[in-house]
């Protein structure tokens with residue numbers, strides 16, 4: 001999990017939205033309702049935020065929420081008066097949605113916060129926080145980066161007016177929890193009584209002004225920071241491409257002996273390793289693996305050694321990765337309630353394609369999910385429903401509020417498969433994109449297949465870098481993605497190398513390149529699954545894989561970290577799903593030969609599952 005490195009006072013929009021998503025959930029709101037002591041709730045909120053990759057303390061979350069609540073109510077008040085204040089609260093709509101459901105009692109509670117009621121003790125800290133949000137250096141980072149938010153003795157005096165950045169203390173006067181006030185500032189601490197003579201309304205007005213200015217500064221600097229970040233990423237990407245091109249030239253030179261060989265000048269940044277000699281194994285190598293297991297560092301990998309493990313059906317796979325997959329599979333017990341073993345969502349199904357989402361959804365159920373939802377277009381829904389009473393089919397994907405309708409279900413979904421039978425209509429792709437964005441905020445594992453990959457080829461950033469994203473391209477889809485990312489034709493002679501390059505370019509996303517052998521890589525590790533499959537290439541086998549993978553991904557990501565013994569959960573899940581798919585295909589093919597269909601393969605899921613994971 002990537003944890004946000006900038007743990008300052010700076011809350012990015014993405015981070016704030018993630019916080020609001022968690023804080024707005026029914027269970028959190030219920031826990032907060034009427035509870036004066038709420039530190040345990042914010043501890044939970046901070047933990048869940050951390051799972052999404054945002055490192056925040058419970059106090060930071062609580063203070064941020066308080067500040068958002070204040071902005072919201074001020075904006076609401078303001079908009080009643082003159083309609084101008086709405087823009088003061090950037091997250092007005094989100095807050096409106098969450099808070100409009102709360103009781104009058106809660107509203108009074110919030111009002112009392114603003115006038116120094118129940119939580120008066122926190123008010124100073126919170127005011128300081130708001131002002132500190134504006135106290136950032138030119139880089140857009142806050143100078144209190146590594147320190148906790150809450151402080152007993154704020155060394156940063158609260159200015160009466162906020163006159164731009166220069167009116168704030170400099171970096172040297174950073175706030176620390178341990179610094180006594182005298183150590184950081186020679187000025188006497190201003191008394192709270194300073195405000196005693198002001199009417200409440202004046203005080204609020206003053207505070208409002210300060211908050212607005214602080215907020216303006218925050219957004220301006222945040223924008224600068226994001227621009228700088230984009231620029232840095234672009235530079236990194238082009239450097240990476242340059243390196244790849246240079247290495248490509250070098251390798252071509254080595255493999256094609258020329259009559260008069262000329263030494264290629266090697267830039268010092270390129271490792272001087274002879275690419276034809278395998279790189280040394282990393283120390284965590286294969287000490288415990290049986291000798292038949294081929295585990296070796298790949299040749300010619302430009303982005304550092306890749307640990308490759310290649311499996312065929314037999315004892316080797318059983319002895320190595322399959323046990324890891326098994327560890328992630330939840331036991332069947334009578335203690336569970338419906339839904340615990342997996343609620344999977346499929347985004348796909350349109351007028352032309354009703355089979356693909358069905359195959360994916362029914363495979364998920366057969367692998368072991370408890371509930372399988374299909375979000376498809378209106379006209380596809382009755383058809384998909386008619387295939388099976390076991391699927392929950394939502395005819396919303398082409399509706400006017402498609403994204404909102406589907407978002408309502410996201411808190412109940414454990415993983416999402418985007419693409420089977422989605423089609424390529426602009427509006428459907430746009431909705432799928434927005435749903436991916438919102439699912440990312442919730443940390444939901446997302447498998448992208450078929451037309452979902454068409455979307456990714458057009459807009460890679462939709463999933464780039466998301467560590468719970470898995471792409472499952474067939475060769476055509478892979479070629480499209482590769483060429484979109486690398487702006488050059490795919491060298492189809494070395495699939496493994498190309499797969500690794502694409503995974504790296506996508507931010508180490510896990511990639512399953514399907515084919516005669518399935519190549520699974522996250523750019524650092526590589527598993528290949530080449531156990532016998534089927535001689536039939538009928539449509540829909542990829543849907544069986546993506547639906548199954550939805551379930552395996554949920555299991556792998558929700559298992560204790562030691563279940564996968566340090567292996568990326570996406571790789572474990574992908575290996576489980578490809579092994580199962582090939583086993584199903586094989587069994588069905590042995591029975592039906594030329595007339596094997598994907599439905600026959602799906603019929604084999606339960607016995608293939610038993611053979612691989614329960615024998």
Ligand SMILES: NC(=O)C1=CN([C@@H]2O[C@H](COP(=O)(O)OP(=O)(O)OC[C@H]3O[C@@H](n4cnc5c(N)ncnc54)[C@H](O)[C@@H]3O)[C@@H](O)[C@H]2O)[C@@H](O)CC1
Nearest residue numbers: 353354355356419420421422423450451474475476539540
């Ligand atoms: N019964 C159904 O409803 C099915 C619907 N499907 C859906 O159909 C839509 C379009 O999928 P397509 O796969 O046709 O899309 P593409 O447009 O990406 O595939 C185009 C062509 O690539 C060819 N191709 C595939 N693999 C190849 C390889 N390794 N080497 C060379 N050529 C190769 C195929 O024969 C096809 O003609 C998707 O939404 C998909 O989910 C498929 O899943 C199949 C079943």
Ligand SMILES: Nc1ncnc2c1ncn2[C@@H]1O[C@H](COP(=O)(O)OP(=O)(O)OP(=O)(O)O)[C@@H](O)[C@H]1O
Nearest residue numbers: 474514515516533534539540541542543545581582
């Ligand atoms: N040549 C092959 N030999 C054996 N198995 C294969 C071969 N090609 C694909 N498979 C298996 O079939 C599964 C589905 O791959 P396929 O290439 O058919 O996907 P797809 O084209 O995306 O499917 P769909 O028709 O659902 O869109 C893969 O995981 C792989 O295990």
